[in-house]
Amino acid sequence: MNFDSYLAISMLIGFMxxxxxxxxxxKSKQKWQRTEVxxxxxxxxxxxxxxxxxxxxxxxxxxxxxxxxxxxxxxLFPVWLKSKNQLLSYSIFSDSELKxxxxxxxxxxxxxxxxxxxxxxxLKRFQFENLGRLIRSEKDCRIVFVYERKL
Amino acid sequence: xxxxxxxxxxYWTTALYFALLIYCLQFFTWSDQYFYRLYYDGLQGLSFEAxxxxxxxxxxxxxxxxxxxxxxxxPFFSKEWFDVIFSSFFFLTILIFLKKTKLxxxxxxxxxxxxxxxxxxxxxxxxxxxxxxxxxxFIFSNKKSSVIFIFLALLSHAQILIxxxxxxxxxxxxxxxxxxxxxxxxxxxxxxxFLIKHLMWKLPLYFQNYSFYNILKPLFFCIISYTFVQRKNxxxxxSFFIPIILVxxxxxxxxxxxxxxxxxxxxxxxxxxxxxxxxxxLISGCYFSLKGISFLISAVLYGDAxxxxxxxxxxxxx
Numbered sequence: 001m002n003f004d005s006y007l008a009i010s011m012l013i014g015f016m017x018x019x020x021x022x023x024x025x026x027k028s029k030q031k032w033q034r035t036e037v038x039x040x041x042x043x044x045x046x047x048x049x050x051x052x053x054x055x056x057x058x059x060x061x062x063x064x065x066x067x068x069x070x071x072x073x074x075x076l077f078p079v080w081l082k083s084k085n086q087l088l089s090y091s092i093f094s095d096s097e098l099k100x101x102x103x104x105x106x107x108x109x110x111x112x113x114x115x116x117x118x119x120x121x122x123l124k125r126f127q128f129e130n131l132g133r134l135i136r137s138e139k140d141c142r143i144v145f146v147y148e149r150k151l
Numbered sequence: 152x153x154x155x156x157x158x159x160x161x162y163w164t165t166a167l168y169f170a171l172l173i174y175c176l177q178f179f180t181w182s183d184q185y186f187y188r189l190y191y192d193g194l195q196g197l198s199f200e201a202x203x204x205x206x207x208x209x210x211x212x213x214x215x216x217x218x219x220x221x222x223x224x225x226p227f228f229s230k231e232w233f234d235v236i237f238s239s240f241f242f243l244t245i246l247i248f249l250k251k252t253k254l255x256x257x258x259x260x261x262x263x264x265x266x267x268x269x270x271x272x273x274x275x276x277x278x279x280x281x282x283x284x285x286x287x288x289f290i291f292s293n294k295k296s297s298v299i300f301i302f303l304a305l306l307s308h309a310q311i312l313i314x315x316x317x318x319x320x321x322x323x324x325x326x327x328x329x330x331x332x333x334x335x336x337x338x339x340x341x342x343x344x345f346l347i348k349h350l351m352w353k354l355p356l357y358f359q360n361y362s363f364y365n366i367l368k369p370l371f372f373c374i375i376s377y378t379f380v381q382r383k384n385x386x387x388x389x390s391f392f393i394p395i396i397l398v399x400x401x402x403x404x405x406x407x408x409x410x411x412x413x414x415x416x417x418x419x420x421x422x423x424x425x426x427x428x429x430x431x432x433l434i435s436g437c438y439f440s441l442k443g444i445s446f447l448i449s450a451v452l453y454g455d456a457x458x459x460x461x462x463x464x465x466x467x468x469x
Contacts, residue, residue: 005157008256011440012164015264016171019444022468023451 161256168263169242172272176234178450183274186210191233194225210277214346216284216307217277238272241283248286254420261436262416266443267409274456278406281308292322302338309346310406313398316390317414365404366396372411372435378428379418388418412439 180188190209194202199222206218224233245268249259262268271279281304288300301318304311373392380388391414399407415432445464450456 002157004255004257005161008260009157009161009164011257011260011264012168015440015444016168019171019447022444022464023448025468026448026452026464
């Protein structure tokens, strides 16, 4: 009985310790800088369920955010294209120069049906409230990436 | 050290863990929680019909229980307080339930730290409500009227349907007179009207996830549990795993693995013998706890618990 208690206590304390120190350590490695904002909009017929289910981040140098300048509100938006478009990977983004055109070309090459559009800085046309609908609508799926460039 | 002292330390550690979980609620800002928050905050001042419409559109759900629950509570509590109270009640209920099952403490700890428990605790609110009702059913299962909790669970999340064959064998429902039969079937009919509508709408979406690989993890737990089952439990065993494996085929393995994992622990708890299968179950539990850590770290960093997987986290730490 005692042994069981020891194990359970160690398990819980170990879990909490790894979680707390792990997050602090990773957070200390982050170097966020906010400068320019780019939005990359893809209109594609990729299932949005797939996008959300396959969401993952593989780097910390850059990250995507949904940004609503009117509401002064920003939020992490880790929706990546799943397997098909893993061209959007570290190798592209780790370049010191942001090459949006290259990214768009790579995506278009890979997914020919995609119509891509880049909006730089001006985000007013993007309706934040409609985000849920945009993401969840199956047929006209728009995947919106807001890219904050680190200078 | 005496046993009493150990018990106290264990309870205090669990309380500390619970405090940490509650503290982390604030980090879940994206993924499902984002939509739940939008829905909950948007309820203010809406009529009943408009609120239900908003519920259907924003959460793409039709089960009425969560809607009624939030609609009644929203005027009194902000989303933050709602989360804290609801999660605390859920945690307390799960502790009472686990205490009743008399599982070893290490198994309880593994369950409480697993990614599946955490995802129910933080992300899937409708499922949390459904699981809460199921737990209440198991806690009060010695009373006949507790069957009402199964109906409430079904009205909270349609996926509880997967468990109904098992619950039938588990509860050994015996209806004695016509009044009982009438009441039982009337409630059943009422529940089905909601579920059929919901399923007709959701099933086509689910079928997109069809893959044979989906069944591998639930099948693993099914095979492990086979070694735990005693002769009189076969009906429970088959009624539990067959629907899970079938549904996993179409729906995806995520939640089905959760149910299969909990089911394996249930079948193991019948005799609690230490065998190779139970060790494999323990190792699986450790793996799910490891995933639980990455789940929480991802939420702290990104607001979305699914933004990073375990290997990403390990890569980042190393």
